[in-house]
Amino acid sequence: MRSQDRFRLTPPRLLLAVFALTAISASVALAQMGAETMGGVSYPESAPAKPIPKWTVDDIRKMRAYPDQPPVIPHSIEGYQLSVNTNRCLSCHKREFTEGSGAPMVSVTHYLTRDGQMLADVSPRRYFCTACHVPQADTQPLVGNTFKDMSEMGVKHAGEE
Ligand code: HEC
Ligand code: HEC
Structure with missing residues (x-):
């Protein structure tokens, strides 16, 4: 009778406990990541526009x-x-x-x-x-650009001879 009342860590219960711990630590880690960086600015601060x-x-x-x-x-x-x-x-x-x-x-x-x-x-x-x-x-371009005008790409121009 007594042994039945006591809480025993059976394999399914153990699995459940491990799962719950993993879930909690993962969500804490995610929350910390969000708090640290958002484009180099700590959240919820905002950068001046x-x-x-x-x-x-x-x-x-x-x-x-x-x-x-x-x-x-x-x-x-x-x-x-x-x-x-x-x-x-x-x-x-x-x-x-x-x-x-x-x-x-x-x-x-x-x-x-x-x-x-x-x-x-x-x-x-x-x-x-x-x-x-x-x-x-x-303004300065935000990203580099190697665009070349098509008239500089070795075409023969009409009316130039
Ligand atoms: C008060 C008259 C007027 C209004 C209103 C106007 N424009 Fe113009 N637009 C011009 C004139 C005049 C030019 C020739 C260049 C110059 O004088 O600025 C021009 C030039 C342009 C050009 C360049 C054309 C080319 O071949 O390079 C574009 C594109 C243009 N307008 C778009 C617009 C748009 C879009 C609007 C509305 C949001 C607008 N315009 C409103 C008068 C006007
Ligand atoms: C869906 C895109 C689009 C919209 C919307 C549009 N345009 Fe254009 N427009 C162009 C393109 C592409 C060209 C150059 C090639 C051509 O003429 O179709 C142009 C050319 C022009 C030119 C130069 C015409 C010339 O012969 O040199 C003017 C001025 C102009 N648009 C004004 C306007 C005005 C004003 C409006 C709004 C009523 C307008 N566009 C809406 C795409 C658009």
Whole structure:
């Protein structure tokens, strides 16, 4: 009777105890890792954000890196509303308004649907300009880049002979 009442470490119970200990120590270790480093800053402290770099707004159209590149925006777009109801960009860049604004017209591709059908107005897939066109800032690249302009890759240029 007495021996039955006492807690005995039978093999299944031993296994359960080992498992529970492992689980506890693993979660403690994980919690410590989280507390130590998050991008070199101890959690839950946060690093001060770097100031937003100034955009280049000199109005000089930049050369494209390759023929099909969406040209970058060389002017300020601060406060230009671009929503479903209003498109400030089109008020200058749409074909009908370019004479007054002096802005380069959106190219013909902006009037084509995905199936190549020409529309009277800018195609919905080209409506949100800043999905493709972005302003630039004079900053150092974050990662190295070995991009080479295709005109420097030994091609024979048309009209040069
Ligand atoms: C007030 C008129 C005006 C508005 C509004 C405007 N632009 Fe422009 N945009 C211009 C003019 C003018 C140029 C020619 C370069 C210059 O003078 O800055 C230009 C140039 C550009 C270029 C360079 C084209 C090239 O071939 O290099 C892009 C891209 C562009 N704009 C995109 C936009 C986008 C996107 C918006 C809206 C967020 C916008 N623009 C709003 C007038 C405007
Ligand atoms: C899905 C991407 C995309 C969207 C959205 C888009 N563009 Fe473009 N845009 C391009 C590409 C790519 C080019 C260069 C090749 C071409 O003309 O198709 C270009 C060219 C241009 C050019 C130069 C045209 C020329 O003949 O030199 C202007 C200006 C321009 N876009 C303005 C706009 C404006 C304004 C909007 C918004 C109404 C807009 N784009 C929306 C991709 C886009």
